[in-house]
Amino acid sequence: MFLGEKWSQTSTVITSFMFIYTVIRQFIPNELRSYLSKYTRKIFSLVYPYIHITFDEYSGDSFNRSQLYVAIETYLGANSTTQAKRLKAHDIKSSKTPLTLGLDDNTEVTDEFQGVKLFWASRKLKEATNTPGRYWSYPNSDEKRHYRLTFHRRHLDLITTSYLNHVVEEGKGIAVMNRKRKLYTNGAAERRNRWVHIEFEHPASFNTLAMDPKRKQEIIEGLLKFKKGKEYYAKVGKAWKRGYLLYGPPGTGKSTMIAAMANFLGYDIYDLELTSVTDNSDLRKLLIDISNKSIVVIEDIDCSLDLTGQRKTSEKEKDEDGEKNKGGPKKKAKEEDKKSKVTLSGLLNFIDGIWSACGGERLIVFTTNYVDKLDPALTRRGRMDEHIELSYCRFEAFKVLAKNYLDVESHDLFSKIERLLGETDMTPADVAENLMPKSDTEDKDECLKSLVEALESAKKLDAVRKKAEEEAKLKADQEEEEEEKLKNAKKKNWRKRLKGILLIKKEVKSSGALKKTLKGSNGSVITN
Numbered sequence: 001m002f003l004g005e006k007w008s009q010t011s012t013v014i015t016s017f018m019f020i021y022t023v024i025r026q027f028i029p030n031e032l033r034s035y036l037s038k039y040t041r042k043i044f045s046l047v048y049p050y051i052h053i054t055f056d057e058y059s060g061d062s063f064n065r066s067q068l069y070v071a072i073e074t075y076l077g078a079n080s081t082t083q084a085k086r087l088k089a090h091d092i093k094s095s096k097t098p099l100t101l102g103l104d105d106n107t108e109v110t111d112e113f114q115g116v117k118l119f120w121a122s123r124k125l126k127e128a129t130n131t132p133g134r135y136w137s138y139p140n141s142d143e144k145r146h147y148r149l150t151f152h153r154r155h156l157d158l159i160t161t162s163y164l165n166h167v168v169e170e171g172k173g174i175a176v177m178n179r180k181r182k183l184y185t186n187g188a189a190e191r192r193n194r195w196v197h198i199e200f201e202h203p204a205s206f207n208t209l210a211m212d213p214k215r216k217q218e219i220i221e222g223l224l225k226f227k228k229g230k231e232y233y234a235k236v237g238k239a240w241k242r243g244y245l246l247y248g249p250p251g252t253g254k255s256t257m258i259a260a261m262a263n264f265l266g267y268d269i270y271d272l273e274l275t276s277v278t279d280n281s282d283l284r285k286l287l288i289d290i291s292n293k294s295i296v297v298i299e300d301i302d303c304s305l306d307l308t309g310q311r312k313t314s315e316k317e318k319d320e321d322g323e324k325n326k327g328g329p330k331k332k333a334k335e336e337d338k339k340s341k342v343t344l345s346g347l348l349n350f351i352d353g354i355w356s357a358c359g360g361e362r363l364i365v366f367t368t369n370y371v372d373k374l375d376p377a378l379t380r381r382g383r384m385d386e387h388i389e390l391s392y393c394r395f396e397a398f399k400v401l402a403k404n405y406l407d408v409e410s411h412d413l414f415s416k417i418e419r420l421l422g423e424t425d426m427t428p429a430d431v432a433e434n435l436m437p438k439s440d441t442e443d444k445d446e447c448l449k450s451l452v453e454a455l456e457s458a459k460k461l462d463a464v465r466k467k468a469e470e471e472a473k474l475k476a477d478q479e480e481e482e483e484e485k486l487k488n489a490k491k492k493n494w495r496k497r498l499k500g501i502l503l504i505k506k507e508v509k510s511s512g513a514l515k516k517t518l519k520g521s522n523g524s525v526i527t528n
């Protein structure tokens, strides 16, 4: 029999004993009574050293299930399915799995925390009568459920200060991981400046992400540290947030990495389209609406804000501007007023300010293809805590793709592919495209061969491009050289002419001196 249950029966016997004692107590003289009660309590705690804590499903007259109860339910469901004799399946709408398992009513399981053994029991009590009028305050008024935790009284401190916290945090964490996640966006034309969402079902994970394994591990560890960092951030007085800058050429996996991060952490994604936000005040509203446990993504940040921090005008808007300006300067001024005035400093200040003041556990991710173009204010440490480069596919990354797409871990063609990947730049997106079977009959060998062919032709193209570039450079150098020569020749020419002028000047001067000499000798003036 379950230990907690055995103790529970013992406690019933002891309680009966206590009741009898209470009845006969009134016949005992006062002096003897206080003496006896002191020792009775001591003896009782020696005989029955366990404590129970009960967690009701509904507290008071609330219509909502107690959050504590739900967290315990999730925690026990996830941690005790292997030891419980009876389980119950729930069909939770918001869960990404078709069914969730939990403890059935009146089932017991054990748990261990820091070497201490604990006993959990799920209880369903049926009320003898159906109290009229009570049904509205409790869904099934004749059924009441609770969890009961039993532990030795010497662990009371550990249980109340650490264990229950651990259960609730774990329970909530598991619920977050199991729920269907959402992808929010503010880009919808008719709902500008408001979030709309769809279910987020991207299958990417860090296992399927092709990149240098060492760097990948560092990123995973960083994310784990962040997720568990609530107390650390509180201790150092910083908002519980972390900024990531993902950069690299198109098709190297920036969006895939964001999806992998969201799946790994169990967070929602908020895809913030800055060009759709009217001004800083609307930006603030959007940011306030972002829930905890989320990743805010601003893709192609270099296209959303220019270097001075002012929002860029999109090509479409430029065209619209052209049309609008036909209406004259007044109309133009009006339209200017309507245009977005979101600034880089506005964005950064809100992120620092609002997020420090409300909630936590948020990542902000910026992506760009041109990291060098970004304003240093945006990329400085403290704002963007981690800079991650996603680059062209090298052999280590290729191995991940080969495993994912073809289930191949080694092959005769691998050494050739390794050499080719070292010699030419191909994005993981292009490598993946080549590894995908084009028909039902195409097998692994053919897919790898097709990749080799693609790499070889890319290499040839690279060589042609490089040659063309070299030739263009040579031509430019030659032209520069010619120009330099011409300049020098011109300079030489000028110098020659200058010399000639100087010579003439000298001659003129000397002829002037001669004139003076002539004037001085006979008193007449000689003119030319």
Ligand SMILES: Nc1ncnc2c1ncn2[C@@H]1O[C@H](COP(=O)(O)OP(=O)(O)OP(=O)(O)O)[C@@H](O)[C@H]1O
Pocket (backbone or CB within 6 Å): 208, 209, 210, 211, 248, 249, 250, 251, 252, 253, 254, 255, 256, 257, 369, 390, 427, 428, 429, 430, 432
């Ligand atoms: N590193 C990678 N690992 C696994 N798959 C990748 C990787 N990079 C690209 N891919 C594949 O290529 C597709 C396009 O990649 P993704 O959109 O993530 O690239 P990106 O860097 O975000 O491109 P862009 O800068 O154009 O937005 C993905 O759907 C994925 O299948």
